[in-house]
Amino acid sequence: MLEIHDLRKVYESPGRRVEAIGSITLSVGAGELVCVVGPSGCGKTTLLRCVAGLLPVSGGEVRVDGRRVTGPPPSMAVVFQEYGRSLFPWMTVRQNVELPLKEKRLPADRRRDLVAGSLRAVGLSDAADAHPWQLSGGMQQRVAIARAVAYEPQVLLMDEPFAAVDAQTRADLEDLILRLWRSFEITTLFVTHDIDEAVYLGRRVVVLSSSPTTVMEDLKIDLPAERDQLTTRSLPRFGELRGHVYRQIQRARGHSEDR
Ligand SMILES: Nc1ncnc2c1ncn2[C@@H]1O[C@H](COP(=O)(O)OP(=O)(O)OP(=O)(O)O)[C@@H](O)[C@H]1O
Ligand SMILES: [Mg+2]
DSSP states (O other): EEEEEEEEEEEEEEEEEEEEEEEEEEEEOOTEEEEOSSSSSSSSHHHHHHHTTSOOSSSEEEEEEEEEEEEEETEEEEEEEEEEHOOOSOOOOOOOHHHHHHHTTTOOOOHHHHHHHHHHHHHOOTTHHHHHHHHOHHHHHHHHHHHHHTTSSSEEEEEEETTTTTHHHHHHHHHHHHHHHHHHEEEEEEESSSSHHHHHSEEEEEEESSSSEEEEEEOOOSSSOOOHHHHHHHHHHHHHHHHHHHHHHHHHHHHHHHO
16 A cells, blocks of 8 residues: 655755665555654654655655655645644634545535544544644544544554653553554554554554664564553563564664764
8 A cells, every 4th residue: 555665865955965764665555554663863754754745755756555656645644743733723623623624525414424423433522612722632632633534544644643642641542543543444654762652553563773764674563463551561472572672773773873
């Protein structure tokens, strides 16, 4: 569904040249959930922005369902870290979720069903007429997730979506993502700096090297498909996988300090 081939990205501005992505080749099958981790500043956000068609690439290509990405593809939805800036404060929750559906030119009754369904799925039916600033951070992020799901994307990209919420809310949101992912079978690329979160959510975890980044490892997460915050995280295998990813990231960081 998502194919990234020899993707390269260099930021060029007068007097400054930053090679952010060395070369990334990666594919995500239909309905797969892949997590991406890597040291801070390695190029995770850059990767996501290139995949979303929000940044021009310097080389290589991205394809969604066989079609080459040259601008934001209509079949893709993105959830960013900063929920506070991703919702329109003058619109109600319902209007925020409905906006992209209007742009998609869906008929009113279909829009109404999708909005109601996605707000129900994230447990926010009662907040439909509230404004974002009347909600907690975790609730705002759930609105952003509802908006992405209502859009019925083929591919969902998430860039550290839970970095700014407390631990309990984060665990709830992780489970929400797993539930939505299972019921809607959305192809998902999930960027996080949290190793535990990557191992808990991902069916694969891609470890990136430090900048200019490349894929250091593409690791299959051989944990039972059914995940649960307490049981899954206390499995010995969970500890092994987390230890392995942790060491890989340490290695990646060591390399950058050597240079
Ligand atoms: N607009 C930009 N112009 C120039 N350089 C940039 C720009 N955006 C990012 N960079 C550089 O590209 C590299 C990768 O940045 P990026 O934000 O993609 O990393 P990241 O892995 O998302 O970091 P973090 O873990 O802190 O979110 C960094 O060296 C950064 O300084
Ligand atoms: Mg980032």
